Amino acid sequence: MSPAQSxxxxxxxxxxxxxxxQTHTLSLEPSxxxxxxxxxxxxxxxxxxxxxxxxxxxxTVLVDGxxxxxxxxxxxxxxxxxxxxxxxxxxxDRLHPxxxxxxxxxxFQCGYCTPGQICSAxxxxxxxxxxxxxEIRELMSGxxxxxxxxxxxxxxxxxxxxxxxxxxxxxPSLEAAE
Amino acid sequence: MINFGYTRAATIGEAIQAVAGDPQARFIxxxxxxxxxxxxxxxxxxxxxxITRLPLKHMEDTPGGGLKIGALVPNSDLAxxxxxxRDYPLLSSAILAGASAQLRNAATTGGNLLxxxxxxxxxxxxxxxxxxxxGSGCSAIGGVTRVHAILGASSSCIATHPSDMCVALAALxxxxxxxxxxxxxxxxxxxxxxxxxxxxxKDNTLAHGEMVTAIELPAPRxxxxxxxxxxxxxxxYAFALVSVAAAVxxxxxxxxxxxxALGGVAHKPWRVPEAEAxxxxxxxxxxxxxxxxxxxxxxxxxxxxxxxxxxxxxxAVIRALSQAAAGTxxxxxxxxxx
Numbered sequence: 366m367s368p369a370q371s372x373x374x375x376x377x378x379x380x381x382x383x384x385x386x387q388t389h390t391l392s393l394e395p396s397x398x399x400x401x402x403x404x405x406x407x408x409x410x411x412x413x414x415x416x417x418x419x420x421x422x423x424x425t426v427l428v429d430g431x432x433x434x435x436x437x438x439x440x441x442x443x444x445x446x447x448x449x450x451x452x453x454x455x456x457x458d459r460l461h462p463x464x465x466x467x468x469x470x471x472x473f474q475c476g477y478c479t480p481g482q483i484c485s486a487x488x489x490x491x492x493x494x495x496x497x498x499x500e501i502r503e504l505m506s507g508x509x510x511x512x513x514x515x516x517x518x519x520x521x522x523x524x525x526x527x528x529x530x531x532x533x534x535x536x537p538s539l540e541a542a543e
Numbered sequence: 544m545i546n547f548g549y550t551r552a553a554t555i556g557e558a559i560q561a562v563a564g565d566p567q568a569r570f571i572x573x574x575x576x577x578x579x580x581x582x583x584x585x586x587x588x589x590x591x592x593x594i595t596r597l598p599l600k601h602m603e604d605t606p607g608g609g610l611k612i613g614a615l616v617p618n619s620d621l622a623x624x625x626x627x628x629r630d631y632p633l634l635s636s637a638i639l640a641g642a643s644a645q646l647r648n649a650a651t652t653g654g655n656l657l658x659x660x661x662x663x664x665x666x667x668x669x670x671x672x673x674x675x676x677x678g679s680g681c682s683a684i685g686g687v688t689r690v691h692a693i694l695g696a697s698s699s700c701i702a703t704h705p706s707d708m709c710v711a712l713a714a715l716x717x718x719x720x721x722x723x724x725x726x727x728x729x730x731x732x733x734x735x736x737x738x739x740x741x742x743x744x745k746d747n748t749l750a751h752g753e754m755v756t757a758i759e760l761p762a763p764r765x766x767x768x769x770x771x772x773x774x775x776x777x778x779x780y781a782f783a784l785v786s787v788a789a790a791v792x793x794x795x796x797x798x799x800x801x802x803x804a805l806g807g808v809a810h811k812p813w814r815v816p817e818a819e820a821x822x823x824x825x826x827x828x829x830x831x832x833x834x835x836x837x838x839x840x841x842x843x844x845x846x847x848x849x850x851x852x853x854x855x856x857x858x859a860v861i862r863a864l865s866q867a868a869a870g871t872x873x874x875x876x877x878x879x880x881x
Contacts, residue, residue: 373546375546375547375549376548378549394546394548395547395548395549395591396544396545396546396547396581398578405866417581417582418582418855419575419579419645419646422643422645425645431619431648431649432644432645432648433645433648433649434645434646436648437574437575437578437579437649438574438578438649439549439571439574439578439591441549441551441593442551442571442574442593442595444551444789446743485644485645488644488645489644492619492623492644494623498853499876499877500876502779502876503779503875503876504727504876506643506644506778506779506780507643507644507645507646507780508643
């Protein structure tokens, strides 16, 4: 059993995890969330703290390929995990197809929810249960946009989804960029 | 968030021992509800025992033709499992009616049973609440009661159980497998959660140190004659005001057996066998379904603001049973109710 025995003062826990392909070994208090680790310790501020309660989706990242709310994940529990944040999806020179689609469709105003929207959308297409705008709306309901850019967000994701299913149409496949 | 100790358990026995021996210790798996409550200061465990490495992530067929689901199977994996989609579509539908995709990816089968009420006053650490602080009083009674119970409430607590998945499990007659310091046992689903009575701090019948290890479903029935109908204040990602899990087995044009469970109306999924028995041998009709709904809702009492739930529940039961009998289950992406 690891680490501290019951009754003693909480002590830091050693954690090794990969973030955007880079391995980090850290000593963390058990109360540090994955979101706070990313933003405060690793200075990856793309993932946003909106509600900090799992309601807004601005903190969405991919953990072992699955989209989750990083604000509700304790970092010490993610030992051995592979985390992908918005910083790991594309680069300014070579955008992820979902990032390109959001720009092409003007799918944001202030941009605060956008990293979470894009990570969530990439995770959703990987899940394979969204087959059109109606299902995209339902399966993206965990990501709120205070500016109300929903119509364009759905258009962008639908475009990326079609590009992924028919990559010969000109959009590079999502797998190719991942 | 308060600080706390952390233990990563390698075996089930180790995890149980770590919690059973420490009154302030709690199990943690998906954490989607517990971490949230810890941020609010509602839950203040001294130690979290991480059970996510335990071998409880599998689903297996049972000798009786049913399905045993490991407690750590994520809600999304369960909902989209090919066997569940084919044999227990009511369960799949109910899971997909709840939370968001991100939360379903993180939340586990066992944790779904153990999530706590979303009563506003339970979440507000400054308000008296018998569930959070036994003996402090109930702020909901006489307060804002839109989401509160109409059945089985007490003068101590009018909170509701928030799960959608559990409403389907109640209707399907699931069994809960539990392991604790005194060994393993099974609990019928209707006996797992409890009514508040004068001890609303206890959501369920688990003892401290006992862990849910699996949920077992009986052999599949009902075919396509089922529906999970969830009514809420927005179209997605909201807790139920009223939800209905309905399933019927038809023998020709008559009902051989019916199951109806309600969510969002009580401290536990609400099921009344006598109401289901009224449908036996009946031809599906709004009249027959209405009589069953009346029996199911017998004794319902509103708190003023949530009085509407009684009629809403009655109509939802009739609609869900009609959908089930017609073999046209409610779709969870297109929310148009037919």
